[in-house]
Amino acid sequence: MAIAYPHYLASEKPAAVEPLMVSSPSASASASASSRAPVILTQDELKKMAAYKAVEFVQSGMVLGLGTGSTAKHAVDRIAELLKQGKLKNIVGIPTSNMTRDQAVSLGIPLSDLDTHPIVDLAIDGADEVDPEMNLVKGRGGSLLREKMVEAASKKFIVIVDESKLVKHIGGSGLAMPVEIVPFCWKFTLKRLEMLFMEAGCVGKLRLFKDSDKPFITDNGNYIIDLYFKKDMGDLKAASDAILRLAGVVEHGMFLDMATTLIVAGEFGVTLKNKWT
Ligand SMILES: O=C[C@H](O)[C@H](O)[C@H](O)COP(=O)(O)O
Numbered sequence: 001m002a003i004a005y006p007h008y009l010a011s012e013k014p015a016a017v018e019p020l021m022v023s024s025p026s027a028s029a030s031a032s033a034s035s036r037a038p039v040i041l042t043q044d045e046l047k048k049m050a051a052y053k054a055v056e057f058v059q060s061g062m063v064l065g066l067g068t069g070s071t072a073k074h075a076v077d078r079i080a081e082l083l084k085q086g087k088l089k090n091i092v093g094i095p096t097s098n099m100t101r102d103q104a105v106s107l108g109i110p111l112s113d114l115d116t117h118p119i120v121d122l123a124i125d126g127a128d129e130v131d132p133e134m135n136l137v138k139g140r141g142g143s144l145l146r147e148k149m150v151e152a153a154s155k156k157f158i159v160i161v162d163e164s165k166l167v168k169h170i171g172g173s174g175l176a177m178p179v180e181i182v183p184f185c186w187k188f189t190l191k192r193l194e195m196l197f198m199e200a201g202c203v204g205k206l207r208l209f210k211d212s213d214k215p216f217i218t219d220n221g222n223y224i225i226d227l228y229f230k231k232d233m234g235d236l237k238a239a240s241d242a243i244l245r246l247a248g249v250v251e252h253g254m255f256l257d258m259a260t261t262l263i264v265a266g267e268f269g270v271t272l273k274n275k276w277t
Pocket residue numbers: 067068069070071072125126127128137138139140141142143144147
């Protein structure tokens with residue numbers, strides 16, 4: 001499938017990488033059955049395709065924001081692979097979570113932080129929801145605060161998703177919009193959040209560790225309240241400002257006007273959209 005490269009990246013040569021190869025048992029089975037049979041890729045294979053395409057924009061010498069989650073993990077793997085092959089050199093990674101830091105350390109990717117590298121050349125990360133304006137919901141893995149700090153410090157931010165993440169309105173999918181809060185009097189903060197969006201039928205839930213009744217603790221020692229909306233939350237910027245004005249709130253998972261490029265992998269291949277096209 002033809003990829004429409006965004007104009008601001010057009011003058012930049014993607015790093016010399018092998019053509020995208022996604023190993024898929026179903027792919028080889030289909031190939032032997034018929035050369036025209038459709039190839040059914042799993043969701044994880046789609047995530048890998050989007051991640052590999054994003055890594056084509058990584059160049060030697062870059063300071064890179066390393067995202068968190070099952071999609072970003074493929075990008076980190078690929079960056080490490082290209083470093084090992086000598087196709088990328090002098091990369092400095094800024095991880096967006098302890099999990100990504102551990103993955104990068106295990107793969108030998110040199111790491112730093114925003115104190116030492118306050119300007120990041122390029123960040124690559126997944127998302128939970130993406131609307132047509134490339135506004136995002138992030139943080140269902142709990143890493144929204146560090147992700148937002150690193151991605152806000154990035155000159156370019158490529159979002160990588162499989163097509164299941166595309167929505168008409170963020171926060172409107174019936175799934176969680178996470179808000180990181182301080183643990184102090186969390187029930188009070190939860191109520192205040194619900195009250196902000198009463199008209200949208202907002203219900204907040206304290207996130208727990210999986211199969212546990214213990215509160216989930218973020219890398220920053222905070223709690224997460226997941227907000228669920230029955231109706232559209234309305235103006236996103238106003239919603240963002242209102243949430244951030246509440247004492248007790250640290251950050252929320254709406255990433256408004258931050259992504260510069262979106263890479264989506266789906267049934268019909270990989271498509272790339274620039275914010276301004
Ligand atoms: O906190 C988690 C991050 O925001 C992830 O980037 C997001 O949840 C998407 O994760 P995944 O690629 O696993 O769907």
